[in-house]
Amino acid sequence: MSKFYVPVGLSNRHIHLSKKDVEALFGEGYELTRFKDLAQPGQYAAAEKVDMVGPKGTIKGVRVLGPVRKDTQIEISLADGFVLGVKPPVRDSGDIEGSPGVKIVGPKGEVTIDKGVIAAARHIHMHTSDAEAIGVSDRDLVKVKVEGKRGLIFENVLARVHEEFKLEFHVDIEEGNAAGIKNGQELEIIK
């Protein structure tokens, strides 16, 4: 049987902003500055950064990712949540109902969101052709195996299939460190 491999993409804390919140934080008519393209086509790290202020603490210089989205969403680690004093639920991107909010501070203004702070659930972006080759469909759960001293098997890994996606396994920094893996490292997908 063929084996299938996926390169790791480690996600540090970041924020996706709505157009309205971009303007509230950076000024009317402001548009995000493309700083560096991400692996997923069309997605980029913006030059802009903001601060997050929670009931217990502040995290400064959180990278904004573009382009703008319908809803503002903040993806942090559970350790970041401890610093801020909020408990981010582990959620798939876009699923923000009932998640905590936080104050966002930009150079030209502040926004307090009442939801949108999550810890992103691990997932694999797959091009339609990858999914066909591997034999999985959009929203299937697969496993990913890591070898080595910190070897483990990630279970409940959501497959996200789209013709504009590029094959990449997204975990946050804590998950990456727990498994001792690095950006770009190839891991085996297990169905």
Next chain:
Amino acid sequence: MSKFYVPVGLSNRHIHLSKKDVEALFGEGYELTRFKDLAQPGQYAAAEKVDMVGPKGTIKGVRVLGPVRKDTQIEISLADGFVLGVKPPVRDSGDIEGSPGVKIVGPKGEVTIDKGVIAAARHIHMHTSDAEAIGVSDRDLVKVKVEGKRGLIFENVLARVHEEFKLEFHVDIEEGNAAGIKNGQELEIIK
């Protein structure tokens, strides 16, 4: 077949000190103050804290664990290593050859160690009777299964068997957060 479970013990960053280094940091003849007993018999969190200074940054207020040991050993996360600017290898406790050093700052003095900074390899402390019931021997590797949204299987979990040990699965904070587990939570051991 019987199933076997082990309670989680999350390890935050901490330091074990030699008698010589206790005196260098806290003063001649100084003895550590027992602050809180740990689950493993005889082990305790001391009231004392020290700062760690690496080439890139400082981490203040690192808890000292007692009693004193033959060699000073610092157990930090990979993220802590990033803050300090050192790369802790993932090692079993006591295996510090070739690991990086760091400067330790106490209220009465400083010590610069040339080795001793590790990220502790995940392990299970087992009483001899637990090991017999489960059917493993000292230094066997087992697996530990976590259910839930962040479900995973920890592989290469070292069994450490001793008649003075109490059954407990030790992982660091990043491993705990990656699996979404809490102190005291019972997890299944898989051989």
